[in-house]
Structure formats: structure tokens, C-alpha cells
Amino acid sequence: MIKDITLGQFFPGNSLLHRLDPRIKIILTILFIAIVFLAKSTLSYLLVLAFTIALIIISGISFKTVLKSLKPIVFVLIITSALNIFWTVGDDLIFSFWIIDIYAEGVNFAILMVLRITSLLIGTSVLLTYTTSPIMLTDGLERLLAPLKAIKVPVHEFSLMMTIALRFIPTLIEETDKIMSAQKARGADFTTGSIISRAKALIPVLIPLFISSFRRADELATAMECRCYHGGDGRTKMNTPHLKVIDILTVSVFIVICVIIVMLNRFA
Amino acid sequence: MNAIELKNISYTYSRGTPFERLALDDVSVSFKAGIITGLMGHTGSGKSTLVRLFNGLEKPENGTVSIFGEDIWQKPKEIRKYRFKVGLVFQYPEYQLFEETVKEDISYGPKNMGLDNSEIDRRVRDAAELCRIDSALLEKSPFDLSGGEKRRVAIAGIMAMQPEILVLDEPAAGLDPRGREEIFDGIRDYKSSKNATVIIVSHSMEDMAKYSDEIAVMNNAKIYMHDTKEAVFKRAHELCEIGLDVPPIAYFSKELADLGLPVSESFYSVEACVDALDTLFNAN
Ligand SMILES: Nc1ncnc2c1ncn2[C@@H]1O[C@H](COP(=O)(O)OP(=O)(O)OP(=O)(O)O)[C@@H](O)[C@H]1O
Ligand SMILES: [Mg+2]
Numbered sequence: 001m002i003k004d005i006t007l008g009q010f011f012p013g014n015s016l017l018h019r020l021d022p023r024i025k026i027i028l029t030i031l032f033i034a035i036v037f038l039a040k041s042t043l044s045y046l047l048v049l050a051f052t053i054a055l056i057i058i059s060g061i062s063f064k065t066v067l068k069s070l071k072p073i074v075f076v077l078i079i080t081s082a083l084n085i086f087w088t089v090g091d092d093l094i095f096s097f098w099i100i101d102i103y104a105e106g107v108n109f110a111i112l113m114v115l116r117i118t119s120l121l122i123g124t125s126v127l128l129t130y131t132t133s134p135i136m137l138t139d140g141l142e143r144l145l146a147p148l149k150a151i152k153v154p155v156h157e158f159s160l161m162m163t164i165a166l167r168f169i170p171t172l173i174e175e176t177d178k179i180m181s182a183q184k185a186r187g188a189d190f191t192t193g194s195i196i197s198r199a200k201a202l203i204p205v206l207i208p209l210f211i212s213s214f215r216r217a218d219e220l221a222t223a224m225e226c227r228c229y230h231g232g233d234g235r236t237k238m239n240t241p242h243l244k245v246i247d248i249l250t251v252s253v254f255i256v257i258c259v260i261i262v263m264l265n266r267f268a
Numbered sequence: 269m270n271a272i273e274l275k276n277i278s279y280t281y282s283r284g285t286p287f288e289r290l291a292l293d294d295v296s297v298s299f300k301a302g303i304i305t306g307l308m309g310h311t312g313s314g315k316s317t318l319v320r321l322f323n324g325l326e327k328p329e330n331g332t333v334s335i336f337g338e339d340i341w342q343k344p345k346e347i348r349k350y351r352f353k354v355g356l357v358f359q360y361p362e363y364q365l366f367e368e369t370v371k372e373d374i375s376y377g378p379k380n381m382g383l384d385n386s387e388i389d390r391r392v393r394d395a396a397e398l399c400r401i402d403s404a405l406l407e408k409s410p411f412d413l414s415g416g417e418k419r420r421v422a423i424a425g426i427m428a429m430q431p432e433i434l435v436l437d438e439p440a441a442g443l444d445p446r447g448r449e450e451i452f453d454g455i456r457d458y459k460s461s462k463n464a465t466v467i468i469v470s471h472s473m474e475d476m477a478k479y480s481d482e483i484a485v486m487n488n489a490k491i492y493m494h495d496t497k498e499a500v501f502k503r504a505h506e507l508c509e510i511g512l513d514v515p516p517i518a519y520f521s522k523e524l525a526d527l528g529l530p531v532s533e534s535f536y537s538v539e540a541c542v543d544a545l546d547t548l549f550n551a552n
Contacts, residue, residue: 011286062286065285065286066283068484070286178358178363179363179364181320181358182358182361182363182364183364183376184325184351185323185325185351185356185357185358185426185544186351186364186376186377186425186426186428186429187348187351187352187377187380187381189348189381191382202374203366204364204366207366208363208364208365208366211411212363267337
């Protein structure tokens with residue numbers, strides 16, 4: 001159950017997307033979101049769809065895995081399309097029964113909406129979370145936001161906090177699973193009974209979880225101090241990534257697609 | 269009579285993702301009632317996974333798990349009753365303690381069984397005694413205990429449910445020889461006083477030589493050997509091949525035999541070695 005979450009998971013690999021500079025990938029993601037929202041005509045939507053599929057292929061992640069990650073939003077998709085189909089009023093009535101009127105515009109809009117949401121989710125996950133390790137991601141964010149240090153924003157500290165939080169999410173999930181099994185082995189019952197008794201049943205899980213989190217935070221702090229960690233000032237990186245030709249090239253491709261989308265919008 | 273019987277069990281972690289991993293591969297094995305069986309195997313061979321199937325914490329993809337002849341997945345809704353028949357102590361169980369006092373923590377399992385207070389109290393005292401927990405410790409917070417004491421409290425928490433089958437995953441990992449002995453002696457006492465079946469996952473050949481009756485060895489998601497401990501230790505060569513070893517004292521026994529000395533039979537524990545040497549000296 002808990003261990004089957006794939007949304008926001010990193011898949012190690014060596015594709016073009018894996019090798020791009022994390023800063024560039026953050027910028028690409030913003031561009032991708034712009035592309036999705038700029039698209040207004042059917043033709044431009046088709047391009048967005050093709051582009052999303054191309055990204056999946058380039059990333060080397062199997063379609064099955066990507067589609068499985070959509071499972072949690074299936075419900076959202078159904079509600080959105082239902083709302084659009086039943087509540088859009090247009091000129092082209094295609095179906096009418098009792099108080100239900102369905103217009104071609106509504107169906108059209110629903111399809112576009114579903115396409116928009118899925119490509120948005122797939123595109124951003126393939127560009128960022130699936131192909132960038134959390135450490136690279138926060139590193140890229142820190143370097144991208146570095147100029148804000150001038151106005152005293154503690155960029156380094158924020159990114160460190162984020163790195164640590166991200167790093168410990170899988171550990172915490174694993175630990176929760178373990179403690180839950182251990183208490184189940186002692187006869188704990190998390191699935192039946194009233195809400196109150198179920199909430200009470202969680203106490204034997206939460207207390208050990210909190211205690212081990214505090215212990216872990218304490219150990220981590222000690223370990224960092226032992227290695228003379230003293231905050232961001234004067235700290236240098238072991239591997240400073242430099243922008244490569246391929247990085248610039250990819251950004252250019254994205255910008256070109258942006259422009260094409262805007263033009264396709266006009267033609268429709 | 270077999271206490272636990274597994275037939276054609278397979279189990280895969282993270283099926284359908286790039287992290288897919290076959291942890292149990294068509295395993296069929298049965299554990300005899302009333303004895304201590306040691307479950308051994310190198311890291312990642314699937315021991316913990318196997319053990320989690322015994323009380324229905326995990327459901328196998330295919331195959332059946334039977335406890336005293338009953339298929340436990342016959343009625344999935346009633347799976348909880350097997351948690352009380354098969355007591356499972358996890359690896360590093362000290363992290364599951366949560367109550368304010370040691371006594372309350374040990375009573376958590378019996379309380380979940382719906383026993384009345386006097387019975388719970390009786391069982392807690394009994395389990396504490398078996399696990400060598402001083403009665404002064406019972407009123408202390410479990411978080412103020414030493415690592416070894418916490419471990420014993422966690423084991424007592426399972427023993428207090430008085431399961432017919434007691435399964436322990438690495439109960440003595442990370443403890444000193446004295447701490448290990450206290451835990452294993454407690455387990456042995458539990459077995460004889462409750463006439464229970466015990467399965468111990470362990471990496472220590474010496475401990476298993478001393479405490480177990482039979483040994484099952486796992487390798488690469490399969491059961492590789494399952495026999496009396498004497499028969500298993502005779503196959504030292506094969507054990508070495510899969511990254512395990514026989515107790516060092518067994519090599520000594522073989523050396524003596526190779527020298528042509530009349531040692532009656534091979535021995536695997538220090539006590540047996542002392543006895544054998546005694547008879548040797550007395551004979552000369
Ligand atoms: N939660 C999990 N998710 C994915 N794979 C797992 C998980 N737990 C175990 N595995 C894998 O299944 C295999 C068997 O693991 P298991 O914990 O049963 O080994 P083990 O014999 O108990 O090892 P050890 O002696 O180190 O405790 C290992 O290769 C492990 O990597
Ligand atoms: Mg294990």
C-alpha cells in the first residue's frame with residue numbers, strides 16, 4: 001500500500017534528460033508549463049501531445065510506469081470532464097435527454113482539458129522528478145535562486161532543509177510500514193472499528209515514529225557538526241556543473257516549440 | 269504434525285516497477301511442531317520475507333500457508349486470529365515500544381486479544397520472568413532502558429500473547445555474548461514451559477548449534493537445505509559456497525578426527541567439545 005507510491009519518484013538512468021543541468025531542467029519545466037497553457041487550438045494541442053510523448057521516449061522510462069503514475073488523478077480527470085460535458089452551453093447540441101443537454105463544445109473542451117492536465121503532469125514529472133535525483137534538484141534550485149542571497153534570503157539553508165526533507169521521505173515511509181507491521185503482529189487493528197478507535201490504534205505507530213525521527217535528526221546534526229558543517233558562507237561544491245552546448249540547445253528547442261504553438265493558435 | 273506448512277510460495281517486491289525483486293521463488297517448506305528450528309542464510313536471501321508470511325502480514329502471490337493444517341488465507345477477514353497463534357518478533361523490535369511503562373507495553377498484545385485484567389497481569393509477569401526482566405523495571409519507561417533490556421521487553425511483549433508458534437527475526441543481533449545468552453535462554457524456557465514451536469532467524473552458527481534442533485538454510489530466495497543440525501553442519505563445504513560457515517569448533521572436531529583420535533562423533537558446541545575432550549583424556 002504505502003510503498004507503491006510512484007508519483008514524485010526518481011528513476012536512475014542515463015538518458016539525455018538525466019544528463020541535463022538541473023538548473024536548465026527547472027527552466028525547461030517552466031517553459032513546458034507555458035507551452036501547455038499557451039496551446040489553444042486543436043492543432044497546437046496535438047503538438048503538445050506529440051511533444052509530451054517525445055519527452056517520455058527520450059527519458060527512457062517505460063510508458064507503463066508513466067501511465068501508472070496517473071492513477072491518483074483519474075478521479076480528478078473524470079470530475080473535470082463531467083463538469084465540462086454537462087455544464088458547457090454552446091450552439092451545437094449533439095445529445096439531449098430529460099434535463100441533460102450535451103453540446104459539442106463541451107465534449108471538445110472536456111477532451112482538451114484532460115489532455116492538458118495529463119500532459120502537464122507527465123511532462124513535469126518526466127522533466128523533473130523522474131529524471132532528476134532530489135539532491136540534484138535542490139542543488140539546481142539553490143544555484144538558480146543564488147542571486148536572492150544579495151537581499152539576505154537564506155537560499156542555502158532553505159535548500160539544505162529541502163534536501164534533508166526529501167532524503168528522509170522514503171525512510172519515513174519505510175519505517176511507518178515496519179512499525180505498522182510490528183504492531184499488527186501484536187494484534188493491532190487499523191481497519192475496523194469507529195473513527196475514534198481507529199485513530200487511537202495509530203498511537204502505537206506514531207509514538208515510535210516520532211521518537212525515531214527525533215533520534216535521527218539528532219544523529220544527523222551531530223554527524224554534520226563532526227564534519228565541521230557551518231552553514232552556507234564560504235562553502236564550495238565538489239562538482240560545479242557547467243552549462244554545456246546540449247543544455248543551451250534544449251532550451252532553444254523548447255523556445256522554438258513555444259513560438260510554433262503561438263503561431264498554430266492563429267491558424268486554427 | 270507440522271506447525272507451519274508452506275506450499276509453492278512466491279513473493280515479489282515492487283511488482284511492475286523498475287525495482288521489481290523476487291524475494292521468494294516457489295518455496296515449499298514445513299516446520300515441525302514442538303522443536304526449535306533455526307532459519308539461516310546470507311543477507312538478502314529472503315528470511316525476513318518468509319517469516320512475514322507465517323502470520324499473514326504479507327499475502328503470497330500464489331501457494332498456501334497452513335498453520336497446524338489450516339489454510340490461513342481461507343477466510344481473509346479472520347486473518348487477525350493467526351496473529352495471536354503465531355507470535356512474530358521483528359528484526360530490531362525495540363523500535364516498536366511506545367507505552368509509558370514497560371508493564372503496559374508488554375500488556376499491549378494481550379489487551380488486543382481481549383483478555384481480562386487478572387489474566388493480562390499474570391501473563392505479563394510470566395513473560396517478564398521468562399525474558400529475565402527485573403520486576404523493578406516493570407514500572408520504568410521503556411525509553412529509559414538499555415538496548416538489550418529494550419530488546420527483551422519487546423520479546424516479552426510477544427511472549428505475553430502466549431502464541432503456540434513463536435517466530436523471532438534475529439533476536440540477538442547486535443548484543444554481547446551475555447545479552448545473547450539471556451535472550452536465547454528465555455526463548456528456550458518459553459518453548460519448554462508452553463510446549464511451543466519456535467523458529468529463530470539467525471546469522472550465528474554457534475547460537476544455532478547450541479539452541480536449535482533443526483536448521484533450514486535459505487539461498488537466493490529458495491530453501492537450500494533443511495535437516496537436523498548435525499546433518500546440516502556435515503555439509504560444511506556447501507555452506508561455505510553460499511557464504512555461510514559452520515561453527516569454528518566443528519573444524520576442531522574434524523581436525524581431531526583427521527588426526528585419528530577416537531572422538532565418538534563430531535561436535536558443534538563448546539559444551540560438547542569439553543565432554544569429548546574429557547572422554548579422550550580419561551581414556552588415555
Ligand atoms: N520493502 C522492500 N521493498 C523492496 N525490496 C525488498 C523489500 N524488503 C526486502 N526486499 C528485497 O527482498 C530480498 C529479501 O529480503 P529479506 O529482508 O527477506 O532478506 P533477509 O534474508 O531477511 O536479509 P537479512 O539477513 O539482511 O535480514 C532482498 O534482496 C531485499 O533487497
Ligand atoms: Mg532480515
